[in-house]
Ligand SMILES: [Zn+2]
């Protein structure tokens with residue numbers, strides 16, 4: 001690879017003079033999506049997809065210098081052509097395609113190959129160099145289809161209602177919450193925590209239609225929410241707010257819930273393997289479809305996944321980045337502080 | 342198997358015992374008769390021998406998935422459970438098999454003597470006909486522990502809630518001798534095969550930690566002081582030539598300690614005594630770690646019996662020849678006990694807990710400080726006039742434990758937890774300085790918060806020196822304060838010392854590795870005892 005360099009600030013495009021999802025402040029950052037570990041504060045200029053713009057402003061401040069473009073558009077930056085392709089991870093998430101002197105690099109950010117009801121579905125892009133995430137890069141991770149998940153979640157809510165329980169889903173404000181909203185849409189009234197509501201407003205302001213939800217007020221009336229559905233960030237597990245929910249049945253939605261030990265670790269009432277990341281076969285199919293000569297594997301099971309790719313004849317190398325842990329990065333802390341006011 | 346699968350899902354997710362009990366009760370209400378008996382059988386360890394070796398199952402899973410062995414092992418170390426790993430990596434089912442639990446069990450018993458080819462055909466067909474969770478259960482029915490936190494006590498409490506029958510009686514019933522092919526569920530829980538009058542235990546009396554100055558307790562001569570032993574609190578019931586050992590958790594553990602039963606059988610009279618089950622060798626109390634090696638084993642080998650002999654220190658007398666003694670004062674109960682255990686019997690493996698003679702309160706201070714040297718964890722103070730109460734009650738009995746010892750050590754290995762914490766690094770190995778290098782002194786896996794564990798797991802991922810297999814060697818950088826109950830010289834440990842009950846007291850983010858303890862400063866703690 002001739003024009004990309006891995007530096008301690010992040011993935012750097014040498015001729016383009018910009019970084020992709022840098023983890024230390026830089027002048028020009030191109031951002032794959034709005035999760036805290038991929039879009040950090042302190043950069044001078046941000047460039048992202050149209051659907052992420054309002055999310056970034058909401059998260060990083062209305063005064064940041066930010067530009068955006070849609071799919072099927074190209075921007076030339078210092079002779080490097082930059083274009084965006086859907087990553088299917090969260091609303092506004094893209095794979096970043098860079099082309100310079102006939103050489104093509106694709107940086108996936110985070111992605112999910114399986115379609116859902118709310119994000120633009122993942123598109124494979126052919127390239128010479130493919131930089132892929134590997135959050136769930138072990139063969140034990142195989143997701144159910146969206147329809148199966150829909151049935152699973154909806155049945156759980158209905159069963160809770162039959163037992164006079166209020167269904168509480170824990171999911172990160174960006175991505176998981178909107179996904180849960182789409183999966184349970186139509187069965188009953190859905191309340192969302194302030195942090196999620198604010199993010200939903202930001203998303204809607206860019207003209208994206210979301211399922212209907214109601215803000216869960218801090219001083220909610222227990223009668224109103226009994227037997228209904230609530231979505232709140234995972235940081236609120238154990239909070240006073242959650243304790244006030246009458247007869248709560250709590251579910252965590254995360255790819256990690258595929259493993260029994262993880263389902264039990266948080267001691268909640270249910271764990272659903274709803275993931276915003278590609279599963280094992282999703283990662284493999286994306287790598288194969290890229291037809292890349294060289295694959296760089298970032299955050300997750302990078303050692304395992306790159307070793308396996310090499311064994312099946314795909315040249316791969318692991319790349320240590322500062323991504324991952326969107327679960328525990330600033331987003332959760334921020335949600336927490338909002339919750340405790 | 343749908344009922345059973347739903348039961349397991351409901352139980353495994355929760356850590357609330359009441360939720361587990363409710364799930365069990367619901368199951369008992371709807372499950373077929375034979376399934377109920379099998380469930381009790383499985384959760385009390387009465388299981389048929391494993392029909393298929395786990396290695397074969399692993400081999401067949403490789404064949405189906407065409408995955409390399411190292412990748413399978415990597416997956417296994419993430420999941421922490423073989424049956425679950427296999428269930429997760431197999432492709433989606435191609436057909437649907439629905440059979441009740443007892444039919445699966447019957448088939449698995451019949452499978453045992455069959456040829457490897459026949460076994461393979463059967464197992465592969467089952468795998469291809471079951472969903473992930475059912476597949477996991479099927480693998481567990483073949484062998485292995487369900488690890489879902491259902492103790493015999495939980496099971497018994499569920500049966501009690503269902504039937505209204507006393508939980509301890511049910512404990513005796515399910516532990517007792519019964520044949521799944523000859524008994525009905527009704528008869529089993531009604532205890533038609535046992536005589537509960539012979540085993541019925543009393544509730545334990547438990548002490549609070551001392552929260553006063555010694556002189557505030559009154560005159561020294563009003564108190565009986567004994568060492569506090571750290572084994573398993575137990576109650577031995579001997580009536581009509583039957584002997585039962587109950588643990589404090591109200592489980593019957595008689596079969597685990599044949600040597601105690603043998604010694605008790607030499608005594609005359611009927612009685613119920615309270616005391617401590619301890620590993621006792623050459624008149625000395627061994628560490629709890631040693632006793633632990635004897636627990637929950639299917640077979641106790643002769644070698645085990647020789648290496649870690651178990652005995653019983655008697656604390657109290659609750660019943661004497663049919664008479665309830667609990668309201669009599671302690672000093673009177675003690676006198677009768679002395680008579681019971683009087684010479685010529687007296688065995689080193691079954692004896693009275695020694696009463697410490699003292700005149701002034703001050704003299705107890707040193708005794709407590711030095712308790713560790715005999716593997717005791719402190720002192721027990723009991724009012725001589727006290728009755729044997731039910732449960733916890735303040736005032737009559739106090740426990741006065743030794744403060745834990747601490748050292749600062751550096752983490753050198755991290756391992757993923759099994760079961761409930763399998764995606765995080767939760768088990769750590771710690772070292773102290775030895776010359777220019779480091780030497781391992783302890784393994785510990787408790788004492789940190791979820792947030793700290795998550796932070797450390799993240800650090801381990803970035804700082805692991807080698808990246809495969811379950812154990813990660815990490816840069817010696819993170820310093821922790823390790824607390825432990827005791828320390829002794831040990832030839833089995835490379836460092837030459839063994840810590841008792843090591844646990845993480847706190848993460849010393851403020852301390853650099855250069856300031857951790859040395860093996861010399863650690864050894865000095867033994868001398869100081
Ligand atoms: Zn993300």
Ligand SMILES: [Zn+2]
Nearest residue numbers: 109110323324
């Ligand atoms: Zn990411």
